[in-house]
Amino acid sequence: MMRSPISGYSRLTKIQKFTTAGIAAAGVAALTFAAIPDSSDTGTSAQSIAVKPVAWSGEAFGTQEQQEHLGKQAETAAKQAKAEAEAKKKADADAAAAKAKADKERADKEAASRSAERKPVQAAPAPKTYANNLDGWIKEALDIMKAKGIPGSYNGIYRNIMRESTGNPNAINNWDSNAAKGIPSKGLLQVIDPTFKAYHVEGTSWNIYDPVANITAACNYAAKVYGSMDNVNSAY
Template identity: 45%
Template sequence: MPSFTLPRAARITRITRTHKIAVAVLAAAGATSGLAVTSAPDTAQAASEHAPAAVKPVDAKGQPAKADDAKTGRAVTASVADHVKVDSVAKQHSAKQAASRSAERPAVKDYPLSIMKDKGIPGSYEGLHRNIMRESAGDPNAVNGWDVNAVNGTPSKGLLQVIQPTFDTYHVEGTPNKLTDPIANITAAANYAADRYGSIDNVDSAY
């Protein structure tokens, strides 16, 4: 078979075409690579976009902290501590005031007894309570509108159901001059019972 050699111009043309194809392939590859690099997210940018929002410091009242507070945190901490301290001091003060008031005034159930003791009127809490519950069921404004005293125009009134003439006679000095006042009613009744029966403790029925 006879050898066939391309003319020089043809060889140049073939090489040129081949070169162009190679260049085109490389260019395409480079473009693809460039696209890949361009489309890849920037690491710093991604970290910035997905980073959690910064937590802004607040003071004890929930308000945004001042610049100095945000930098050091010391002022905010002090504010919370001061708030707790103030609450603690206020509670202690209230407790002391309540204890002081309680110590200054005797218990209600002991008050009539202390007056009776000072005036030399005999009687115990049990005797007073027993008769109060029988006479008025503990109602200081109780009024008997049906017995003989009521018929005579002087109804029995108050915790121990005392009529006005008896109250006026046995009223204990230093107590309110009012028939239905609990302390005045109790002490007057106990004073009357002491004169009539020796003591309110000795009364177990109408007296």
């Protein structure tokens, strides 16, 4: 059976293809082959024909100088990006460290403040108490005298009290020369009013019969005249 003639080629072999990157890298010419179809009318047989190699130049991708320039630009951009990334990383780390430090300082201050607020308030010491008798009066008078810098001892005071009034805070002498002048001696250590007023110790009562006020005023006078009540052994 005779075939119908077809214009052009009836069959073509596949053109061997190379990728552009392969062609550029290899730098060789691509070869393709085409087959001439059989023709039963003419009786000719298929014949392979070689296609002329195609040469590729580097101009399609720029000159070598341009390629090197682009490469340097890419390298510079990469370095810059890396430097910026490292700078950002350091800045973030510094900011985090600063925040952590500030948070710690604030927490420490708050803890210290809470600790101070919870610190128990120490109650003021209770005032010292003294017995309401001769022993208590002498001891209270000695504490006041110590604070005021007035010399004297328990034994010296007690000895003179027992001689002058036998321990009676309301004792009064109405028969001696002072009494004759209208200024009788009064109290535990038999002090006259002018002397009591002149040597009164601040912080004590102004009542001459008050035991502590009488003792401190008499000891203050004795310190000025005799050096101390301890040095008094008779009427003074």
